[in-house]
Amino acid sequence: xxxxxxxxxxxxxxxxxxxxxxxxxxxxxxxxxxxxxxxxxxxxxxxxxxxxxxxxxxxxxxxxxxxxxxxxxxxxxxxxxxxxxxxxxxxxxxxxxxxxxxxxxxxxxxxxxxxxxxxxxxxxxxxxxxxxxxxxxxxxxxxxxxxxxxxxxxxxxxxxxxxxxxxxxxxxxxxxxxxxxxxxxxxxxxxxxxxxxxxxxxxxxxxxxxxxxxxxxxxxxxxxxxxxxxxxxxxxxxxxxxxxxxxxxxxxxxxxxxxxxxxxxxxxxxxxxxxxxxxxxxxxxxxxxxxxxxxxxxxxxxxxxxxxxxxxxxxxxxxxxxxxxxxxxxxxxxxxxxxxxxxxxxxxxxxxxxxxxxxxxxxxxxxxxxxxxxxxxxxxxxxxxxxxxxxxxxxxxxxxxxxxxxxxxxxx
Ligand SMILES: Cc1cc2nc3c(=O)[nH]c(=O)nc-3n(C[C@H](O)[C@H](O)[C@H](O)COP(=O)(O)OP(=O)(O)OC[C@H]3O[C@@H](n4cnc5c(N)ncnc54)[C@H](O)[C@@H]3O)c2cc1C
Numbered sequence: 001x002x003x004x005x006x007x008x009x010x011x012x013x014x015x016x017x018x019x020x021x022x023x024x025x026x027x028x029x030x031x032x033x034x035x036x037x038x039x040x041x042x043x044x045x046x047x048x049x050x051x052x053x054x055x056x057x058x059x060x061x062x063x064x065x066x067x068x069x070x071x072x073x074x075x076x077x078x079x080x081x082x083x084x085x086x087x088x089x090x091x092x093x094x095x096x097x098x099x100x101x102x103x104x105x106x107x108x109x110x111x112x113x114x115x116x117x118x119x120x121x122x123x124x125x126x127x128x129x130x131x132x133x134x135x136x137x138x139x140x141x142x143x144x145x146x147x148x149x150x151x152x153x154x155x156x157x158x159x160x161x162x163x164x165x166x167x168x169x170x171x172x173x174x175x176x177x178x179x180x181x182x183x184x185x186x187x188x189x190x191x192x193x194x195x196x197x198x199x200x201x202x203x204x205x206x207x208x209x210x211x212x213x214x215x216x217x218x219x220x221x222x223x224x225x226x227x228x229x230x231x232x233x234x235x236x237x238x239x240x241x242x243x244x245x246x247x248x249x250x251x252x253x254x255x256x257x258x259x260x261x262x263x264x265x266x267x268x269x270x271x272x273x274x275x276x277x278x279x280x281x282x283x284x285x286x287x288x289x290x291x292x293x294x295x296x297x298x299x300x301x302x303x304x305x306x307x308x309x310x311x312x313x314x315x316x317x318x319x320x321x322x323x324x325x326x327x328x329x330x331x332x333x334x335x336x337x338x339x340x341x342x343x344x345x346x347x348x349x350x351x352x353x354x355x356x357x358x359x360x361x362x363x364x365x366x367x368x369x370x371x372x373x374x375x376x377x378x379x380x381x382x383x384x385x386x387x388x389x390x391x392x393x394x395x396x397x398x399x400x401x402x403x404x405x406x407x408x409x410x411x412x
Contacts, residue, residue, distance in 0.1 A: 004132035011139030015368040018060035018385040020103035022393035025062040037095035043164040049085035056232040060386040142324040159299040173197035175316040183267030186321025191276040210268035232383035249376035261372035
């Protein structure tokens with residue numbers, strides 16, 4: 001593979017951008033493909049705020065100079081490490097600034113196929129180009145894995161959509177909209193719909209909507225900090241463990257990892273969202289959607305309670321705020337030969353990876369939400385990009401054959 005690039009990165013979200021910054025600094029020859037910050041630009045509603053705190057919303061760069069705080073300072077935007085929700089448009093602009101400063105040569109094209117070739121890989125791009133690479137890192141986030149539960153999945157998208165289908169919720173003004181779900185995305189979509197003039201009803205399976213507490217004061221007395229440490233994903237010792245030790249998490253028994261990766265830290269709404277939901281519109285809890293059918297221009301849902309009660313609900317539209325479920329078997333751009341060689345964590349569609357994020361196919365790495373059942377819930381958050389990017393960069397820079405003179409001189 002004499003004409004091969006050392007590393008191809010597939011993806012340009014927080015994980016891909018972070019890894020790109022580290023590898024370039026280390027002098028590794030890289031080509032990177034994807035649409036920068038696409039999930040955040042095209043699959044989230046205008047007016048949204050991040051749930052993660054400011055300090056936990058940094059992309060990772062080798063010098064630690066390109067933090068969200070540095071960006072906000074440079075552009076005159078308000079910023080606080082704790083307690084000031086980060087607006088979506090600020091985070092998108094931050095990602096674009098990070099890209100322009102540290103990874104300007106990303107190629108804004110999608111990968112349509114990845115195949116094993118001559119001990120490495122051959123990637124096909126949507127512009128018909130073929131690229132050879134010795135190693136491939138897949139950092140494709142969640143956009144391919146929107147999950148719509150059983151009865152809703154059979155409805156046409158004229159009456160039922162996943163929350164990721166909407167950036168402008170004002171199109172639902174004056175319409176009856178049911179939002180299904182109890183996590184941050186469902187709760188915030190419902191609040192934004194209501195504030196944009198829609199007639200909203202929230203339906204949740206849980207008996208009670210859970211809300212996160214307000215962030216703890218970082219200056220609180222040492223004993224309190226010891227009792228309940230604050231970390232990237234929130235407060236408490238379990239959360240501290242998930243936030244800071246993906247490398248320990250991977251040694252837990254498989255069933256524990258799978259369960260924790262899915263259930264830790266959710267579903268719950270951010271503390272600042274609570275007053276925008278409670279008392280603002282009807283919230284029906286303890287009810288599952290058991291049937292759904294299109295009815296004229298609208299939709300009719302059958303709901304069942306855990307006590308055996310049933311009821312019907314009619315609306316113009318249903319929005320499924322029901323999250324994402326990784327299933328690498330659905331990634332058609334990973335050719336059949338690659339998909340069939342990928343070992344997955346039993347009970348999930350997520351790839352098994354080693355401590356260096358390498359999959360069962362030598363030279364193929366996966367980082368981000370797709371490896372949460374191995375590395376833990378931190379992979380579902382921007383905060384996990386630090387561990388993933390630094391670990392993979394160390395591994396790949398060490399084995400890189402074509403390294404820049406600057407990197408070699410610097411002893412990297
Ligand atoms: C509504 C919502 C709110 C969220 N809020 C927060 C929050 O407040 N804080 C937090 O930490 N996390 C939040 N998350 C989680 C968030 O998804 C992850 O933290 C983060 O986006 C993961 O980054 P990533 O780089 O893995 O993937 P993504 O950001 O999803 O980026 C994926 C990249 O892959 C590229 N790609 C996909 N397919 C291809 C292909 N075939 N070829 C080339 N490129 C491809 C895309 O173009 C994109 O560049 C939220 C998620 C959602 C859905």
